Amino acid sequence: MSVSRFLLRRLLLVVPLLVFIAFFTFMLTRLGGQDAAVLISGPNSTAEELDMIRAELGLDQPLLTQFWIYFSNAVQGDLGISWINNRPVLTDLLVRLPVTLELLFWGVGLGALIGIPVGLRAARDHNKRFDQIVRFFSLLGFSIPTYFLGLVMILVFFFYLGWSPPALGRISLMVSPPPSVTYSYLIDGIIAARWDVVQSAFSQLILPVIAMAIVASAPIIKQTRAIAMDVLASEYVRTSEAAGLSRRVIQKIVARNSMTPIITFIGTELTALIGTASVLEFIFAWGGMGQYGLQAIIHGDFAAVQGYVLALALFSVLVFVIIDLVVVLIEPRADLTA
Amino acid sequence: MQLSKLTGVLATSAAAGLLLAAAGAAPAVAKDNTLIIGAVFTPESLDGDINLPGTQNTVVQTYEGITRYGRTKNSQGEEILDSAVILPHLAESWSTSPDGKEVTFKLRRGVKGPSGNEMSADDWVWSWNKSFAQKRTGNFIARVSNVTTKAGSVEKIDDYTVKFHLDGPSSILLKALTLYTPSIYDSKITKDHATSDDPFATKWILKNTAGFGAYHMSELKPGEQAIFTANPNYFGDKPYFDRVVYRMVPSGASRLTLLRAGQVHIAENMTSQQLKELKKDPKVKVRFFPGRSVAAVRMNSKIKPFDDVRVRQAFNFATNKKTVIDTVFLGEGEPARSFVATFIDGGLSGAAPYPYNPAKAKALLAEAGYPNGLDVDLNYSDINAWEEPMAIQMQNILKASNIRVTPKRLTGSDMRARSHIKVQDIPFFTYEDGPIVLDSVYAAYLIAHGTGGVSNRTNLNVPRINELIDLARVELDQNKALAMMDELQKIWVEEAPWILTTFRAIGEAYTPKLKGFVSYPDNHERWSDLRFD
Numbered sequence: 030m031s032v033s034r035f036l037l038r039r040l041l042l043v044v045p046l047l048v049f050i051a052f053f054t055f056m057l058t059r060l061g062g063q064d065a066a067v068l069i070s071g072p073n074s075t076a077e078e079l080d081m082i083r084a085e086l087g088l089d090q091p092l093l094t095q096f097w098i099y100f101s102n103a104v105q106g107d108l109g110i111s112w113i114n115n116r117p118v119l120t121d122l123l124v125r126l127p128v129t130l131e132l133l134f135w136g137v138g139l140g141a142l143i144g145i146p147v148g149l150r151a152a153r154d155h156n157k158r159f160d161q162i163v164r165f166f167s168l169l170g171f172s173i174p175t176y177f178l179g180l181v182m183i184l185v186f187f188f189y190l191g192w193s194p195p196a197l198g199r200i201s202l203m204v205s206p207p208p209s210v211t212y213s214y215l216i217d218g219i220i221a222a223r224w225d226v227v228q229s230a231f232s233q234l235i236l237p238v239i240a241m242a243i244v245a246s247a248p249i250i251k252q253t254r255a256i257a258m259d260v261l262a263s264e265y266v267r268t269s270e271a272a273g274l275s276r277r278v279i280q281k282i283v284a285r286n287s288m289t290p291i292i293t294f295i296g297t298e299l300t301a302l303i304g305t306a307s308v309l310e311f312i313f314a315w316g317g318m319g320q321y322g323l324q325a326i327i328h329g330d331f332a333a334v335q336g337y338v339l340a341l342a343l344f345s346v347l348v349f350v351i352i353d354l355v356v357v358l359i360e361p362r363a364d365l366t367a
Numbered sequence: 368m369q370l371s372k373l374t375g376v377l378a379t380s381a382a383a384g385l386l387l388a389a390a391g392a393a394p395a396v397a398k399d400n401t402l403i404i405g406a407v408f409t410p411e412s413l414d415g416d417i418n419l420p421g422t423q424n425t426v427v428q429t430y431e432g433i434t435r436y437g438r439t440k441n442s443q444g445e446e447i448l449d450s451a452v453i454l455p456h457l458a459e460s461w462s463t464s465p466d467g468k469e470v471t472f473k474l475r476r477g478v479k480g481p482s483g484n485e486m487s488a489d490d491w492v493w494s495w496n497k498s499f500a501q502k503r504t505g506n507f508i509a510r511v512s513n514v515t516t517k518a519g520s521v522e523k524i525d526d527y528t529v530k531f532h533l534d535g536p537s538s539i540l541l542k543a544l545t546l547y548t549p550s551i552y553d554s555k556i557t558k559d560h561a562t563s564d565d566p567f568a569t570k571w572i573l574k575n576t577a578g579f580g581a582y583h584m585s586e587l588k589p590g591e592q593a594i595f596t597a598n599p600n601y602f603g604d605k606p607y608f609d610r611v612v613y614r615m616v617p618s619g620a621s622r623l624t625l626l627r628a629g630q631v632h633i634a635e636n637m638t639s640q641q642l643k644e645l646k647k648d649p650k651v652k653v654r655f656f657p658g659r660s661v662a663a664v665r666m667n668s669k670i671k672p673f674d675d676v677r678v679r680q681a682f683n684f685a686t687n688k689k690t691v692i693d694t695v696f697l698g699e700g701e702p703a704r705s706f707v708a709t710f711i712d713g714g715l716s717g718a719a720p721y722p723y724n725p726a727k728a729k730a731l732l733a734e735a736g737y738p739n740g741l742d743v744d745l746n747y748s749d750i751n752a753w754e755e756p757m758a759i760q761m762q763n764i765l766k767a768s769n770i771r772v773t774p775k776r777l778t779g780s781d782m783r784a785r786s787h788i789k790v791q792d793i794p795f796f797t798y799e800d801g802p803i804v805l806d807s808v809y810a811a812y813l814i815a816h817g818t819g820g821v822s823n824r825t826n827l828n829v830p831r832i833n834e835l836i837d838l839a840r841v842e843l844d845q846n847k848a849l850a851m852m853d854e855l856q857k858i859w860v861e862e863a864p865w866i867l868t869t870f871r872a873i874g875e876a877y878t879p880k881l882k883g884f885v886s887y888p889d890n891h892e893r894w895s896d897l898r899f900d
Contacts, residue, residue, distance in 0.1 A: 067784040075821055076789045078502055113419055114411035114589055115573050125590065180620050188624050195630040196621045198591055202403065202612055314616040316590035324617070327749070328420075329780030 032354065039353075043346050047339065051103060054338045055096050058331045065331050069112045099335070108339070109332030113324070118336035121321060126340065127212040128199065129306050129317035135234060136241025136306075137299050144246035145291060148253025149284055152261060163250060170247025175305050179240050179312040186236060194232045198314045201229040237313045244305050245298060252294045256287045289360050296352035300345040402608040402881075402894060405622040405631035409593050409615045413584060414572045415548030416503040421593075423547075424635070424891050425613060428595060430550035430578040433458045433472065434541050436805065438885070446885050450805035451712050453541045457486065457551055457579065467536025467843055474527045479600035480553040481583045488523040490554045495521035497567040498549035505549035507821070511812055512544075513537035513840065535841045538848045542806045547889075553577040581606045581895035591615060595894070607898035626651055626876055633877045633892070638752035639697045642874040652879040655872040656886035657710050660801020661703045662696070662753050663865040664745065664761060669826040670794040672743070677735040679863040683721035685728035685768035686761070691868045695756045700869035705856040706801070706814045708870050712845075713807030713852040720860050720867065728768035740769025746796040747774060748782035753871065754797040761866075786824040798824060799871070803889045807852040808839045815859050825864040832858055 066083040067074070074082075083089050087098055099109065108118040151163040186193040200206055200214045207221035215234065218226030260266060260283045269279055307319030318340065325333035408421035415426045437452025455461070458472040478486040496518045498505025509516050513533045520532040533540070552572070560571035576584040581601050586594040595611040614631065616622045623641050626634040627648055637645065645651045666673035666682060673679055692700045701709065702719035709716050732740060745761055747754040758774035765772050777785070777796075785793050800822045802810035813820055816836050817828025835855040842848040860867070873890050883896040 067787045067790075074503070074787070075507070079787070079789055081502065115417070115419070116589065121589070180618075180624075183621060183624055188628055195625050195628060196618075197614055197616065197625065197630060202592075202614065312618045312621055314591075314614070314618070314621065316588075316615070320617065321590065327779065329778060329784075 032357065035353070036350065039346070039350050043343075046346070047342060048100075050342045051100060051335065051339060052096060054335045055099060056092070058329075058334055059092055059095070065112060065329070103339075108336040111325070111330050111333040113328055113330045113333065118332050121333070122318060122336055122340050124212055125316065125318040125321050126344075128315065129303070129310065129319050131213045131215070132234075132237055132241060132306055132309065132315065132317060133299060133302060135238040137245045137295065137302060139238060139242035140245030140249055141295055143242065144249030145253050147246070148250040148291075149257050149280070149287065151250065151254045152257030152283075153280070155258060155261075160254075163254070167247045167250045170243050171251075173243075175240070175244055175308045176312065178243060179237070179309050182236050182240055183312070193236045194229075196236070196313045197233075198316060199230060199233050200226065201233070204229045233313075237309045237315065240309055241302070241305060245302055248298060249291075249295060253287065253291050256290050256294075257283055260286045289356050292355055292359070293352055296348050299348050300341075303341060303344070399899065400607070400609040402611045402633070402897065403631045404611065404613050405616040405625050405634045406613050407615070407617060407622075407636050409587065409589055409591060409613065410584075411589070412573050413576050413587075414569060415550045416498055416501045416505045417569075417573065418504055421613075423889055425584070425593065425595070426550065426576075427547045427887070427889060427891050428582045428611070428894050429576040429580045429584065430547045430552075431580040432456050432546055433544040433551070435545050436542075447710075448805065448885065448887065450542075450710070453545070456545075458544075461541075463536075463843075467841070468533045470531045470533065470540060471524070472529050472531070474529065475602065476527060478579050478602045479598075480556070480577065480579045481596070481598045481600060482553060482556060482577075483600060484553050484555045486551065486553070486579050487526050488529045489526075490551055491529045492521050492523050493554035493557070493567075494552045495549050497552070497569070500567055501569065508543050508546055508548060511809060511840075512540040514540065536843050538840060538842050538845070539804065539806055539809050539812075542804050543809065546803065550578060553579065581893070582611060601895075603895065606895040608894060611894050623876075626878070629878060632881055633875070636752075637874060637876045639695070639699070639756075639874070642699075642876060643697050645876050650879070651876055652881070653874060653876050654884060655699045655874050656884075657701065657708060658801075658870040658873050659708045659711065659805070659888050660799050660870065661706055661865065662700070662751070662757065662797075662799050662868055662871040663703070664757065664795070664797050664868065665825050665865050666863075667791060667794045667825050668862070668864055669791070672735070672737065672741055673794055675735045676862060677731045678737070678741075680721070681728040681731035681735070681768070682765070682770065683863050683866050684724045684731065685765050685770055686721070686866050686868065687723040687764050688719065688868055689723070690764055691757065691760055694760050695753050696869060696871055699872040699874065701872070703867040703870050705860050705867070706865070707807045707810050707852070707856060708801075711802075711805050711807055711810070713849045715853070715856050715860075721863070725768040728770075732769065740771065742771045742773070743795050744775050745772045746777050746782070746793050748777045748779045748797070750779040750782060751797075751799050753799075757797055757868070788821055788823065791824055791826050805888050807856075808836065808848055811836045811852060811855055812840065815855065827859075827862060827864040829858060829862060831855075832862075 065086065066079050066088055069082050087095055102109065106119060110116065111118055111121060147163055151160040154160045183196050187195055194201060204225055206214050206226055207217050207223050210217050210220055214226055214230035218230055266279060266282060269282060303319055306317065307323045309315065310317045310320035311323055318337065321333065322337035325337055406421065406424065410421035410425040411419040412422045413426060415430060433456060434453050435456040436448040436450060437454050438446055439449040441447045455475070457475055457478060459475045461470055461472045463470050474486060474488060498509065499516050499518055506516055513535050514520060515532050515534050522530045522532065524530055556577040557568045557572060560568035574587060581598055581603065582595040583598055584593055585596040592615060593613040595613065597606045597609050616625060619636065619638060619641060622631065622634040623637065623645065625631045627650060629650065642653050646653045666679045668674055688702050692698060692702065704715040704719050707714035745758050747758040762772040762774055784790060786796065786798055802813055813822045815832050816823060817833045832855055835851045839848040839851040842851065873886065875884060875892065880900045881897055882900050883898050884892050885896050887893065
């Protein structure tokens with residue numbers, strides 16, 4: 030199957046998936062017993078004000094009619110208005126998505142940069158001291174709650190050591206950012222050649238990125254180690270060893286043959302780590318999509334929750350498509366019909 | 368590259384990155400005339416009629432009242448508001464017609480917004496008409512104050528004179544006019560943003576300010592920060608701070624760390640536990656102000672078993688309030704005598720009702736048909752940090768009176784929705800709301816009125832209470848109104864719709880060099896009061 034046909038097929042699968050997710054999320058928020066009109070009008074509104082808002086929002090309509098109105102608007106790019114901030118949900122998501130992607134990109138990227146070689150070496154030195162140490166730290170990475178990890182890092186690196194800047198968001202209070210182009214201060218700073226912005230944005234990124242990398246690297250190490258051990262035990266590696274190939278060449282063979290499942294795993298990790306991003310964004314006042322979604326859920330902001338879930342679904346689908354394409358690049362024999 | 372080398376290089380790079388960041392990350396020191404606040408939210412609405420997270424905290428800085436409270440000193444020599452004294456503010460003076468149905472205000476002259484426009488009668492009329500049209504918070508304030516809630520009831524007499532037409536005399540109006548809403552807008556600016564669909568520019572007002580107060584919003588980055596700048600034409604004393612950075616730090620633990628490190632000057636919304644921890648830090652000042660709302664456990668008088676007043680009274684006798692104050696509020700609170708705080712004119716004084724008496728509680732329960740006690744669910748939410756510890760304490764305390772409580776958590780939004788006057792389907796729950804006007808009649812109307820009270824979440828509807836509130840609202844003789852409030856509160860306490868626990872003290876945590884904090888009934892400091900020592 031050609032790549033273009035593969036993409037078209039994926040796209041066709043995405044549509045019903047998104048419709049289902051939109052319907053499911055809509056019903057889940059509505060059947061949760063919460064009354065959006067009360068949330069909007071405030072706890073001290075009168076019954077008359079409540080009815081007025083309910084009629085304005087169409088909440089007096091049957092549930093299926095409400096969904097149809099929502100869905101028809103969503104198809105045209107109108108995901109509704111957040112009751113918390115009165116802004117269009119789509120606008121909020123578009124501004125906040127790059128902010129989260131930046132954190133995920135650097136965090137998972139660093140996690141993979143550390144996790145893959147460490148995992149490969151742990152597999153090679155199976156049950157030796159390096160492997161035992163790595164397994165211990167990997168387990169630690171799995172067990173530390175993200176919230177706790179983030180706070181401890183702030184306490185140690187900012188409060189006690191003074192090495193990192195305060196957890197006051199993505200840029201220092203003393204730096205005025207350039208006009209937004211990409212919504213990443215780091216990239217915007219580079220584009221505008223504002224090195225004070227670049228330095229500040231980079232400094233602010235360090236702690237949350239390291240926290241994200243710690244959380245991301247633990248499963249990457251574990252999975253890489255397991256995959257590489259399978260490859261090491263394979264017949265072609267054992268034959269290569271018997272044939273007297275150098276250790277370096279064998280390492281290359283192991284790395285190359287492990288890469289496809291490792292990349293697929295990192296893809297699944299990327300989507301799963303959105304939850305971690307939400308917590309880190311909350312602690313570091315990051316202002317990204319994760320923080321937005323977390324607050325929307327806490328405050329019962331229906332339109333925002335629905336938009337957030339749809340954006341997550343779309344993000345996951347895109348990540349998997351990209352991974353499939355990357356796998357094809359690495360392994361041309363990969364079957365795109367699967 | 369060999370794996371061992373690669374892992375070594377990566378580890379070194381990570382450490383180097385952190386050090387490099389450290390080199391460029393010298394903690395930013397704010398300029399001396401900038402106030403930095405660690406806030407839970409950036410203002411999601413700047414329209415006082417649409418009260419969303421962060422709204423009240425900031426709108427009170429940009430829109431000021433037509434009147435204001437006087438100030439006095441407490442026994443510790445600290446400045447506090449005097450609820451018995453009402454002074455002119457945006458108004459210069461006022462007079463009331465003999466029947467009390469017309470109140471005429473003379474506007475203060477020379478009041479200017481940041482644009483240089485002078486406040487005029489047109490601004491007052493436009494602003495009140497906006498609140499009438501929106502039918503939200505400002506409209507409620509108008510209705511409580513007996514102001515006729517329709518366009519034309521606030522009438523321009525001349526550029527500096529405005530007449531308010533009332534449905535009846537109002538004992539509340541002058542105190543209600545201390546509020547930030549209905550806000551007085553610079554209508555020359557707001558009209559520029561009006562459209563045929565939105566004649567009161569409500570969309571623009573949500574994200575911008577156009578007031579005559581000490582500050583105006585100069586930059587808003589939702590989810591990040593809002594920056595407020597001092598109004599250069601402010602009619603009052605020049606504010607000490609030229610600029611206020613209202614920075615969103617959603618995590619309470621992060622706000623605490625930032626305050627301790629001196630990176631923010633005020634940390635908003637600290638919990639009792641956090642305040643206790645901060646008290647030990649010499650680099651932080653923690654101060655408690657008397658609260659005006661009861662951190663109450665409420666009983667729905669229409670749902671069994673709480674439809675029996677003896678059960679409600681039994682629950683009150685079964686509650687050891689001192690234990691609640693000491694454990695949930697770490698000693699910072701005042702035992703509640705009714706829903707009106709003692710520092711508000713008309714609040715009940717003397718001994719707190721329902722002293723702890725498990726034997727009496729058991730006897731009352733037996734009389735009501737529960738000789739073996741009873742099992743109840745106590746719903747609480749995450750709206751206030753005290754609710755969960757309160758629910759746990761109630762479970763422990765009520766046990767001694769054979770009341771077996773199961774705490775059950777609801778989301779904040781669920782709690783708000785289900786406790787709304789139109790629903791009210793929770794039998795036993797924690798909640799806190801109180802008056803933002805320091806007036807016992809206003810508080811009574813809000814909390815105790817059986818048909819009009821929007822914070823009456825317990826379905827209590829006692830005709831005599833309603834009658835007393837309706838009489839007091841139109842009674843201009845303050846002594847008579849206070850006597851009615853005294854009778855009303857005694858009836859209400861006897862009806863016992865709440866377990867009267869405590870008026871929770873409001874804790875503020877800030878940098879010690881910051882001076883000038885005065886407590887307001889909305890629990891938000893005024894930045895124009897503050898200065899560095």
